[in-house]
Amino acid sequence: xxxxxxxxxxxxxxxxxxxxGAVPVHTPSDTRLIAAIKAKPAVKAAFAALxxxxxxxxENIVTLTEIPAPPFKEAARGKAYADMFRAAGLxxxxxxxxxxxxxxxxxTGKPGGKLVVVSAHLDTVFPExxxxxxxxxxxxxxxxxxxxxxxxxxxxxxxxKALIASNISAPMDILxxxxxxxxxxxxxxxMKQLFGKGKYKDRxxxxxSIDDSSIDGLTNGGVGSKRYRLNFKGPGGHSFxxxxxxxxxxxxxxxxxxxxxxxxxxSPKTTFSASVVGGGSSVNAIPREVWxxxxxxxxxxxxxxxxxxxxxxxxxxxxxxxNAARSTKDGVISVEKKIVGDRPAGSTAADxxxxxxxxxxxxxxxVAARLSFSSTDANVPMSLGIPAITIPRAAxxxxxxxxxxxxxxxxxxxxxxxxxxxxxxxxxAGYR
Amino acid sequence: xxxxxxxxxxxxxxxxxxxxGAVPVHTPSDTRLIAAIKAKPAVKAAFAALxxxxxxxxENIVTLTEIPAPPFKEAARGKAYADMFRAAGLxxxxxxxxxxxxxxxxxTGKPGGKLVVVSAHLDTVFPExxxxxxxxxxxxxxxxxxxxxxxxxxxxxxxxKALIASNISAPMDILxxxxxxxxxxxxxxxMKQLFGKGKYKDRxxxxxSIDDSSIDGLTNGGVGSKRYRLNFKGPGGHSFxxxxxxxxxxxxxxxxxxxxxxxxxxSPKTTFSASVVGGGSSVNAIPREVWxxxxxxxxxxxxxxxxxxxxxxxxxxxxxxxNAARSTKDGVISVEKKIVGDRPAGSTAADxxxxxxxxxxxxxxxVAARLSFSSTDANVPMSLGIPAITIPRAAxxxxxxxxxxxxxxxxxxxxxxxxxxxxxxxxxAGYR
Numbered sequence: 111x112x113x114x115x116x117x118x119x120x121x122x123x124x125x126x127x128x129x130x131g132a133v134p135v136h137t138p139s140d141t142r143l144i145a146a147i148k149a150k151p152a153v154k155a156a157f158a159a160l161x162x163x164x165x166x167x168x169e170n171i172v173t174l175t176e177i178p179a180p181p182f183k184e185a186a187r188g189k190a191y192a193d194m195f196r197a198a199g200l201x202x203x204x205x206x207x208x209x210x211x212x213x214x215x216x217x218t219g220k221p222g223g224k225l226v227v228v229s230a231h232l233d234t235v236f237p238e239x240x241x242x243x244x245x246x247x248x249x250x251x252x253x254x255x256x257x258x259x260x261x262x263x264x265x266x267x268x269x270x271k272a273l274i275a276s277n278i279s280a281p282m283d284i285l286x287x288x289x290x291x292x293x294x295x296x297x298x299x300x301m302k303q304l305f306g307k308g309k310y311k312d313r314x315x316x317x318x319s320i321d322d323s324s325i326d327g328l329t330n331g332g333v334g335s336k337r338y339r340l341n342f343k344g345p346g347g348h349s350f351x352x353x354x355x356x357x358x359x360x361x362x363x364x365x366x367x368x369x370x371x372x373x374x375x376x377s378p379k380t381t382f383s384a385s386v387v388g389g390g391s392s393v394n395a396i397p398r399e400v401w402x403x404x405x406x407x408x409x410x411x412x413x414x415x416x417x418x419x420x421x422x423x424x425x426x427x428x429x430x431x432x433n434a435a436r437s438t439k440d441g442v443i444s445v446e447k448k449i450v451g452d453r454p455a456g457s458t459a460a461d462x463x464x465x466x467x468x469x470x471x472x473x474x475x476x477v478a479a480r481l482s483f484s485s486t487d488a489n490v491p492m493s494l495g496i497p498a499i500t501i502p503r504a505a506x507x508x509x510x511x512x513x514x515x516x517x518x519x520x521x522x523x524x525x526x527x528x529x530x531x532x533x534x535x536x537x538x539a540g541y542r
Numbered sequence: 543x544x545x546x547x548x549x550x551x552x553x554x555x556x557x558x559x560x561x562x563g564a565v566p567v568h569t570p571s572d573t574r575l576i577a578a579i580k581a582k583p584a585v586k587a588a589f590a591a592l593x594x595x596x597x598x599x600x601e602n603i604v605t606l607t608e609i610p611a612p613p614f615k616e617a618a619r620g621k622a623y624a625d626m627f628r629a630a631g632l633x634x635x636x637x638x639x640x641x642x643x644x645x646x647x648x649x650t651g652k653p654g655g656k657l658v659v660v661s662a663h664l665d666t667v668f669p670e671x672x673x674x675x676x677x678x679x680x681x682x683x684x685x686x687x688x689x690x691x692x693x694x695x696x697x698x699x700x701x702x703k704a705l706i707a708s709n710i711s712a713p714m715d716i717l718x719x720x721x722x723x724x725x726x727x728x729x730x731x732x733m734k735q736l737f738g739k740g741k742y743k744d745r746x747x748x749x750x751s752i753d754d755s756s757i758d759g760l761t762n763g764g765v766g767s768k769r770y771r772l773n774f775k776g777p778g779g780h781s782f783x784x785x786x787x788x789x790x791x792x793x794x795x796x797x798x799x800x801x802x803x804x805x806x807x808x809s810p811k812t813t814f815s816a817s818v819v820g821g822g823s824s825v826n827a828i829p830r831e832v833w834x835x836x837x838x839x840x841x842x843x844x845x846x847x848x849x850x851x852x853x854x855x856x857x858x859x860x861x862x863x864x865n866a867a868r869s870t871k872d873g874v875i876s877v878e879k880k881i882v883g884d885r886p887a888g889s890t891a892a893d894x895x896x897x898x899x900x901x902x903x904x905x906x907x908x909v910a911a912r913l914s915f916s917s918t919d920a921n922v923p924m925s926l927g928i929p930a931i932t933i934p935r936a937a938x939x940x941x942x943x944x945x946x947x948x949x950x951x952x953x954x955x956x957x958x959x960x961x962x963x964x965x966x967x968x969x970x971a972g973y974r
Contacts, residue, residue, distance in 0.1 A: 333782055337825050349815035349837040350765060359816040363798035370792050370867070381785035384792065385829060386822030393769050393817045393835040393883065403825040405781040435802070451825065 136479075140470035144533055147541060148474055153533075155276035160528045161521075163268055168251075168519050170194070170264040171505070172244045175256045180240075184209055184232040184290045191232065191288040194267055199274040200286060208303035211288035212310075215270065217539065218279050224315035225283035226539045228269070229487055230262030230503075231292035231300065231321065235511050249520040257507035257517040262320040263288055265504040265524075269532050280539030285310055292321070292487050297451055301490035316464050316538045317498035318531075319487040323507045323517075324480070325527055326472065329500035330465050331483030332492040333379075334414045334455025335407040339448045340365065340425060342389075345441030346398035356436045356443045358400040359390065364428035365402065372420045378410035379483075380417055403450070409483055411455040411493060422447065453485055456492025464497040464538055471533035475526045501534060502527045568911075572895075572902035576965055579973060580906055585965075587708035592960050593953075595700055600683070600951050602626070602696040603937070604676045607688045612672075616641055616664040616722045623664065623720040626699055631706040632718060640735035643720035644742075647702065649971065650711050656747040657715035658971045660701070661919055662694030662935070663724035663732065663753060667943050681952040689939035689949040694752040695720055697936040697956075701964050712971030717742055724753070724919050729883055733922035748896050748970045749930035750963075751919040755939045755949075756912070757959055758904065761932035762897050763915030764924040765811075766846045766887020767839040771880045772797065772857060774821075777873030778830035788868045788875045790832040791822065796860035797834065804852045810842035811915075812849055835882070841915055843887040843925060854879065885917055888924025896929040896970055903965035907958045933966060934959045 147153055179187040192211045195203045200213030211232070217225070234255030236242070244253040270286055273279075289300030305311050322329060342358035366384045374380040382404065389400030406421060408414035425445055432443045458465055460481060469479040484500065491498035504527035507517035518524075579585055611619040624643045627635045632645030643664070649657070666687030668674070676685040702718055705711075721732030737743050754761060774790035798816045806812040814836065821832030838853060840846035857877055864875045890897055892913060901911035916932065923930035936959035939949035950956075 335782075335826075349817060350767075350811075350813050350839045353811075353813035353815070357802070357816065359798055359819060360802050362819075363795035363816070366791055366795035367799050370789070379782075379785075381782050383781035383785070383826075383828050384789065384795070385781060385825045385827055387791060387794075387829075387832060388820045390818030390835070393837045394767075394815075395817055396815050397817060397819075400819060403822070405825045407782045 136466040136470040136473065140466045141473060143467065144470040144474045144537060147533055147536055152276045152278050153536070156272040156278060156532060157529055159272040159275040160268055160525055163271060164521050164525065167264050167268045170267055171251060171256060171261050171519065174263050175244050175253045175260045176242050178238065178240065178242050179232050179234050179255070180236060180238045181233055181293055181296050183238060187232050188288060188290065191263060195286065198267060198270045200270060206303060206308055208300050209290040210300045210304060213286045215273055215284040215286065216279065217281050217283045219281045223282065223313065225285050225310065225313045226316045226535065227285045227287060227314050228266060228318045228320065228535055229287040229289050230266045230319070231259045231487060232263065232288045232290055233293050233296055234258065235293045240513065249518050250516050251519055252516045254513045254515055257323055257503065257505060257515055258510040259292065259321045259503065261505040261507070261517050262503040265528060265531065266320050268528055269535065272532065278541070280536055280541035282315065282539040284535065284539050289487060295450065298453055298487060298490050301487045305490050305494060314491065314496055317488060317491040317496055318535060319500040320503055320531065321486055321500050322502040323510055325502055325506055325523065326477050326480045327482055327502055328465065328468060328472065328479040329482050329484045329486055329488060330460060331409055331457040332455060332489035333407050333409055333483050333485045334411055334489065334493070335405060335451055335453045335485060336414060336418050336449065337451030338404045339450045340402045340404065341446040341448070342400045342429070342443060344398060344443045347396045347440065349394045349396055352396055354437045355396055355440055356432050356438055357396050358443050359397055361428045361432040361443045361445065362387070362400045362402050364431060365425050368424040368428060369404065369421060372417065372424065374417055375413060378408060378413055380408035380410065380413045382406045382417065382421070408455055409457065414455050453489050454493030456489060458492055458497045458499055462497050464499060467537040468499060468501065468534040471530045471537060474533060475530040477526070477530060501531050504528045504531065568898045568902040568905065572898045573905060575899065576902040576906045576969060579965055579968055584708045584710050585968070588704040588710060588964060589961055591704040591707040592700055593957055595703060596953050596957065599696050599700045602699055603683060603688060603693050603951065606695050607676050607685045607692045608674050610670065610672065610674050611664050611666050611687070612668060612670045613665055613725055613728050615670060619664050620720060620722070623695060627718065630699060630702045632702060638735060638740055640732050641722040642732045642736060645718045647705055647716045647718065648711065649713050649715040651713045655714065655745065657717050657742065657745045658748045658967065659717045659719060659746050660698060660750045660752065660967055661719040661721050662698045662751070663691045663919060664695065664720045664722055665725050665728055666690065667725045672945065681950050682948050683951055684948045686945045686947055689755055689935065689937060689947055690942040691724065691753045691935065693937035693939070693949050694935040697960060697963065698752050700960060701967065704964065710973070712968055712973040714747065714971040716967065716971050721919060727882065730885055730919060730922055733919045737922050737926060746923065746928055749920060749923040749928055750967055750970070751932040752935055752963065753918055753932050754934040755942060757934055757938055757955065758909050758912045759914055759934055760897065760900055760904065760911040761914050761916045761918055761920060762892060763841055763889040764887055764921035765839050765841055765915050765917045766843055766921065766925070767837060767883055767885045767917060768846060768850050768881065769883030770836045771882045772834045772836065773878040773880070774832045774861070774875060776830060776875045779828045779872065781826045781828055784828055786869045787828055787872055788864050788870055789828050790875050791829055793860045793864040793875045793877065794819070794832045794834050796863060797857050800856040800860060801836065801853055804849065804856065806849055807845060810840060810845055812840035812842065812845045814838045814849060814853070840887050841889065846887050885921050886925030888921060890924055890929045890931055894929050896931060899969040900931060900933065900966040903962045903969060906965060907962040909962060933963050936960045936963065
């Protein structure tokens with residue numbers, strides 16, 4: 111989940127306003143439905159199992175955190191997680207082509223029907239070699255990735271074990287997933303496999319990602335993003351001797367200037383950023399190559415597409431302009447436009463059953479759900495029109511995406527979150 | 543000397559046209575004057591000494607090349623060179639505050655009068671740790687820095703020894719110098735010391751830099767340069783959450799676009815280059831800092847100053863424009879303008895006695911002098927109105943500023959160049 115990371119980068123910008131939504135209105139019937147589920151003896155047994163398993167949950171966080179899972183290198187952690195799924199009693203445990211770990215809790219309905227997917231991601235943002243030993247101080251655990259999303263993985267496992275210990279089967283199957291590629295350049299490839307090519311792809315009725323570092327977050331908006339790395343190339347030459355030749359720096363700069371003149375709507379919120387730049391080798395040489403990384407985002411897939419088109423026209427115009435403005439006798443300016451990120455936009459309406467019932471589940475534990483937009487695994491199903499949300503990990507934390515990352519594993523609060531997550535999942539799976 | 547470096551960087555741009563000047567017209571009286579000097583028995587003895595010393599000259603090139611002299615770290619080579627000056631018989635040998643090695647050949651005039659400076663630079667462009675062992679293949683020596691300007695240092699030493707062996711004293715004192723800081727960010731600091739603060743600064747009537755890799759180059763034009771590193775800073779923020787805040791990338795880009803719209807004259811040739819850029823930390827963050835390196839050059843000091851003023855206005859305007867265009871609630875864009883290079887422009891007119899007589903000296907050895915513009919140690923005296931030129935090192939070479947650098951130390955050609963250099967210096971020092 112990206113929100114914590116954003117905060118770490120931000121330091122003092124006003125993001126809260128744009129990310130937080132209104133408190134959702136769940137209806138009295140949603141409240142009654144959740145209350146009825148909560149009152150069932152089997153659910154009470156499941157809650158007791160969660161409580162009894164608290165220390166093991168903490169141990170699992172430590173165990174999993176200490177298996178490094180850098181982007182594109184989630185295999186070791188995935189294998190360990192698959193073993194945990196098997197030991198917990200899930201069926202059909204496998205690791206798919208992308209590296210996602212899948213495990214099934216069969217429902218009471220007939221095989222092959224609609225199912226609910228619950229997921230937490232295996233990957234962290236931290237590169238290979240980052241020390242990942244967990245340090246404990248009171249109720250806090252410190253380690254890179256300990257919260258995002260390793261605590262989500264452990265919480266998912268606790269929910270699985272509680273369901274099985276209390277012998278709960280919902281009408282629908284529940285597919286539990288430890289997925290790959292949620293972070294950065296992973297570009298949601300685990301979800302793209304699951305929803306685009308996986309064997310369950312046509313059966314998914316609802317999706318939960320356990321990946322919110324707060325207690326009350328309910329992410330029902332997926333900010334889409336498209337990221338480009340532009341490589342502007344030209345002939346280069348000596349700054350004095352070759353003066354007058356085309357310069358890729360100028361084409362890059364004109365692109366930035368023009369990008370910042372593209373109008374975008376305030377709502378649905380649509381943004382761009384010329385973020386990272388580099389190029390040139392020596393102050394006394396016209397550069398041969400200059401590159402620029404640009405990020406574009408929108409709450410609306412259509413607005414994102416409109417912005418992207420305008421941006422790409424801007425790039426071509428800037429290159430053509432430079433080739434017209436200066437000499438191309440030793441070569442022209444060319445540009446390579448490489449997509450380095452493509453996260454679909456989407457949202458799950460606040461009045462869908464999934465959002466309303468989940469908000470009621472939070473309410474049953476005394477938590478007022480806070481709707482938000484973010485970029486999570488849920489973006490992929492949202493973009494496909496499948497109801498999807500992101501819910502808390504059960505361990506409040508801060509400093510995600512930094513090596514100072516920490517979480518608080520205090521029992522009362524973490525148990526509260528696990529209970530509300532379980533209620534929401536059961537409701538979505540048709541358990542009554 | 544920068545010319546070889548340019549070629550190494552260039553690969554296929556047309557610099558030759560801009561660097562080469564017309565063949566100078568030396569008068570018949572210049573020719574006669576040089577012929578008269580050349581006919582003197584003492585000068586013939588000096589030529590014989592040069593010939594006898596050829597192998598030692600090659601050995602000195604090897605010895606000096608193998609003492610690394612990276613930018614700002616010329617001390618070890620300087621110390622060795624000072625010892626060579628003493629051993630050769632120069633008086634008043636010292637190392638000045640900047641690290642220049644100075645040694646005097648007293649003239650026949652009264653002490654404290656005008657003098658001629660001859661110089662070669664100690665520093666190379668190569669960083670510490672670059673292997674500098676010289677490899678010999680036939681008449682070629684291969685090593686980083688072997689030509690630029692180590693062969694110039696060795697040639698200067700041969701000229702000193704030839705003068706002393708033949709007991710020549712010109713009317714004027716001749717101050718021989720092994721100077722520091724010629725290359726890159728060294729920024730001519732050796733020359734700035736010599737002409738700005740040194741104890742001989744008010745006595746210098748003419749200046750020779752022995753630093754041309756060709757046989758026929760006679761650099762009488764000093765291309766001036768001013769180099770800036772601009773650091774644009776802003777508050778930064780998340781690309782989505784903080785959208786709307788000022789971005790240093792935009793201010794940098796507007797600077798480049800506007801710079802490339804500043805008109806500059808073709809003659810005196812005046813140029814600019816937005817050469818190196820960097821900044822930003824992550825594609826999903828508005829950068830906190832973006833930097834840009836810009837090079838400006840001119841054959842005319844006045845035109846360089848005009849360009850610099852326009853450029854600095856452009857920078858300020860771009861920053862102000864960005865602060866006006868977007869929100870500054872979390873901070874404004876600021877810019878730090880750091881001068882990272884300042885080489886004064888200047889020239890020595892083709893009809894001055896120094897240029898005419900030197901061209902006649904080349905002619906006496908059958909070489910047609912080729913006037914050129916470049917950036918060398920001679921820039922500093924040129925900018926002060928002191929007649930100054932750069933003359934050949936006596937070892938033709940290529941690939942300067944690359945680790946493939948090589949020179950040819952064949953005796954006939956190198957001796958020809960040493961003879962013409964010596965004739966030119968003697969003429970400038972009033973020897974008749």
